[in-house]
Amino acid sequence: MPAFKTLDDLPDLTGKRVLVRVDLNVPFADGRVTDTTRIERVAPTIQELSRKGAKVILMAHFGRPKGEVVADMSLRPIVHAVEEVLDHAVSFADDCIGEAAEKAIAEMRTGDVLLLENTRFHKGEEKNDPAFVEALAKNGDIYVNDAFSAAHRAHASTEGLAHHMPAYAGRTMQAELEALESGLGDPKRPVVAIVGGAKVSTKIDLLENLLDKVDALVIGGGMANTFVAAKGIDVGKSLCEHDLADTARTIMAKAEKTGCAIVLPEDGVVASEFKANAANETVAIDAILADQMMLDIGPESVKAINGWIEKAETLVWNGPLGAFEIEPFDQATVSAAKFAAERTRAGKLVSVAGGGDTVSALNHAGVKDDFSYVSTAGGAFLEWMEGKVLPGVAVLKK
Missing domain, CATH: 3.40.50.1260 (Phosphoglycerate kinase, N-terminal domain)
Structure with a gap:
């Protein structure tokens, strides 16, 4: 009730x-x-x-x-x-x-x-x-x-x-509140969260809140570069917030204490320019050259993420895994989204997703209607994931 x-x-x-x-x-x-x-x-x-x-x-x-x-x-x-x-x-x-x-x-x-x-x-x-x-x-x-x-x-x-x-x-x-409750409030475990997007700085509260609530935290998009760089790996020209290396290390240390697995890319799709169909190659995460930027995670990384999705009973997704707006750097997001949709259709996964870019990415992958629930609320969905009290919800409590 x-x-x-x-x-x-x-x-x-x-x-x-x-x-x-x-x-x-x-x-x-x-x-x-x-x-x-x-x-x-x-x-x-x-x-x-x-x-x-x-x-x-x-x-x-x-x-x-x-x-x-x-x-x-x-x-x-x-x-x-x-x-x-x-x-x-x-x-x-x-x-x-x-x-x-x-x-x-x-x-x-x-x-x-x-x-x-x-x-x-x-x-x-x-x-x-x-x-x-x-x-x-x-x-x-x-x-x-x-x-x-x-x-x-x-x-x-x-x-x-x-x-x-x-x-x-x-x-x-x-419907939104019931879906969110099944996603993070009282979820079936194991719970896997995928958090992507460009910047760690906009999602520090979110990452810290998830550490206590999920069994595995997959970090993708530009955010992943900051975590990879914080481990002392050169990410070349990739989008990266080098000034947040300490924050990334703190989050990884906390994850170890809470028993939450942090899943970072093992390989990446790199190019020397950010444009559609730019010449690109897939390299191991520690083999990015100084003039290259990672624009998507690679097939080995996707395989690892899909392995976590397969183990999960609940998936919460916010943010794409790569620069999905331009081909071919949409492949990791599309592949993981399709796999999550397939598991959801088979009744093996409760999948809750939200945030503007996430909705666009799931639409792009053609699976938005296959997830258990997709929230069209941007700020409210993010604040709820951060564990904040939403005033408009609190006043409706019995």
Whole structure:
């Protein structure tokens, strides 16, 4: 049973005004929404509430207007895309509080869906200002948060409202929290984490938090070069944070104490320039020349990683293993992703992945839908992996 209240705990909703925080911060170009993934993610919650007779009032932000009304950050232009995904009419209010909101809500009938204007047009949203929270609270009887991607921010519409009215997790928030719990909260062991990406500096908290929670930590991408260099191996022109050698050594020493295996590349695909289809070769990790840079990990390293994935019951993945955006330096990421997907499909692995680059990499490998759960939340997913308390989640606890 989840530790937070979900839509299953809701009372009779007929005629109730339900304020639903959603993430509609979607990519928009040439007058249309170019990717409806985030709308699709929140559709089940909106449709369920509407079916149960609620008046569904959507709150969202769009861009960073910093408390000012910015015309091209209005949510009005995305109403049509929301209607299409929901297959349901959606009305719009020119403000999220005050007379415009009150008038639009007064006209609603049971099952109706209304989208309020950008909450960030008010300075009180990001400040979690009590007066603004109260003004928002006047709009509803019940609060549902379905925006995990904004749950790491203690804003009025993501955290403040939960103190003013009964608060519940929407279906997307519920799925996200349950997936994360199965990934690191109470996982089946052994647990393997793959952490890649360019820089160690952005992921120190993450690496340190994982040492106590996983059985093996695979380090890939540019980050791996910093760890390899910290062991006294020359990485040539590879992307490397030499000033973090001590940090890398500390992490490796801690891993030894906690019994967490650190898996570093044994070989790499190197080139003398960073461009697609650059002349390249595969060399042992201690044979990188001064004018070469490692742009992907090599086949022996992939074999070792897949060996760990094969042993694992749970896999948590954040960040690619190489420069997957340019061929042929995408091969290690694609190979490991396909192997993890195959194990997941066979019911032998729970695989949870998240973070912007990770989602792109899994899409590129064609396996995003084969993982147990892929989080589209960037910052919130990373902070959760770092072991931080997410304000928007903490307030939903029973």
